Amino acid sequence: MIPAPFDYHRPSDLKGVLALLQEHGDEARVIAGGHSLIPMMKLRMAEVPHLIDLQSIDSLKGISIAGTKVTIGALVTQHDIIDHPELGRVAPILKETSLQIADPQVRYMGTVGGNVANGDPGNDMPGLMQCLDATIHLIGPNGTREVAARDYYEAAYMTARDDGEVLTAISFDAPAGGYAYEKQKRKIGDYATAAAAVTIQKAGGKVASASIAMTNLSDTPVWSEAAGAALEGTTCDAAAIKAAVAAMLDDIDPTEDNRGPVAFKRHVAGIILTRAITRAWDRA
Numbered sequence: 001m002i003p004a005p006f007d008y009h010r011p012s013d014l015k016g017v018l019a020l021l022q023e024h025g026d027e028a029r030v031i032a033g034g035h036s037l038i039p040m041m042k043l044r045m046a047e048v049p050h051l052i053d054l055q056s057i058d059s060l061k062g063i064s065i066a067g068t069k070v071t072i073g074a075l076v077t078q079h080d081i082i083d084h085p086e087l088g089r090v091a092p093i094l095k096e097t098s099l100q101i102a103d104p105q106v107r108y109m110g111t112v113g114g115n116v117a118n119g120d121p122g123n124d125m126p127g128l129m130q131c132l133d134a135t136i137h138l139i140g141p142n143g144t145r146e147v148a149a150r151d152y153y154e155a156a157y158m159t160a161r162d163d164g165e166v167l168t169a170i171s172f173d174a175p176a177g178g179y180a181y182e183k184q185k186r187k188i189g190d191y192a193t194a195a196a197a198v199t200i201q202k203a204g205g206k207v208a209s210a211s212i213a214m215t216n217l218s219d220t221p222v223w224s225e226a227a228g229a230a231l232e233g234t235t236c237d238a239a240a241i242k243a244a245v246a247a248m249l250d251d252i253d254p255t256e257d258n259r260g261p262v263a264f265k266r267h268v269a270g271i272i273l274t275r276a277i278t279r280a281w282d283r284a
C-alpha cells in the first residue's frame, strides 16, 4: 500500500528536530532507519503528516568504548554493531543478538535507537538492554534525562519517552563473564516466538550473579529478577536452571497470535531460556 501524504523534514541538528517536534506535536514523528515506521505507514497503521529524518544528525552516530563503559548512538545500525571488532570483544552479546535480527538488508538500515524507542514487544534490543541494565538517554524541550531500560517500557508501543523527546544514545557497563542471546523464530527474518538474553558472572565455581530478560512473551520485554536470583549461589545445575525457568514463566504473560497458542509459547520460552542459560554458563 501507499502511505498517506506527508511532509519530509531533514534538520541538520538536534535543535532543529526538537523545534519541529514542538511545532507539529502529535502530527510529527522522527524516522531513523524506517524499517518499522515505513511499513506501519504503508499499512496505514500509522499516519504521520510530518516525518522528521534523523539521518543528518552526526551527534547520534558512533559507538564509544571507555574501559567497560559502552555508549551507542541512536543511529548506530545493527550492521555497525556486527562490524565493530572492539565492541565484539567488550560486549559480544550485542553482536550475537544483532546477527539474529531480521536479515542483512534490514540490519544495514535498522538502528539501535529505533529498535529500542519503538516499543514493539517483538524487537530484540529492548530485552537485551534490560539484561545489561542499560541506560536510555533522551533529549527534549526541557533538556536531557536518563531512564533505566528496565523502567522504560510501559505497554506495547508505550514507553517512558515523551512525544517531544528524542532518544540520543544507550549506554551500559559491559559485564564480564558468560553471555548468550538465544532466539526461536519461524523462519529467517522473522521476529521471535521467544528470545532470551542471559549474562552470568562466575566466582569459585558458582554463579555470582545472573541477569535474564526475554522478548515477545508479554507486551513489554521481561527482565526477571527472580529468574536471575534462582541461579545465584548455585553451580548452574539442572535444578537451578529449572528454578530459573519456573521463575521466568511466572513473570511472562504471552498471548495467542500467529506464532502459536499460549501453551506453545510458554513451552518454547522454557526451552530457549534453558539453552541460553546453559550457553552463558559454559562461557562464564
Ligand SMILES: Cc1cc2nc3c(=O)[nH]c(=O)nc-3n(C[C@H](O)[C@H](O)[C@H](O)COP(=O)(O)OP(=O)(O)OC[C@H]3O[C@@H](n4cnc5c(N)ncnc54)[C@H](O)[C@@H]3O)c2cc1C
Pocket (backbone or CB within 6 Å): 029, 030, 031, 032, 033, 034, 035, 036, 037, 038, 039, 054, 074, 100, 101, 102, 103, 106, 107, 109, 110, 111, 112, 113, 114, 115, 116, 117, 118, 122, 123, 124, 125, 165, 166, 167, 168, 189, 190, 191, 192
Ligand atoms: C522484514 C523485517 C524484519 C525485522 N525483524 C526484526 C527482528 O527479528 N527483531 C528486531 O528486533 N527487529 C526486527 N525488525 C526491525 C528492525 O530491526 C529495526 O530495528 C526497527 O525497524 C527499528 O529501527 P529503525 O531505525 O528502522 O526505526 P524506525 O522505523 O525509523 O522508527 C521506529 C520507531 O521508533 C521511533 N524512533 C526511531 N528512532 C528514534 C529516536 N532516536 N528517538 C525517538 N524515537 C525514535 C520512530 O518515530 C518510530 O516510531 C525487522 C524489520 C523488518 C522490515
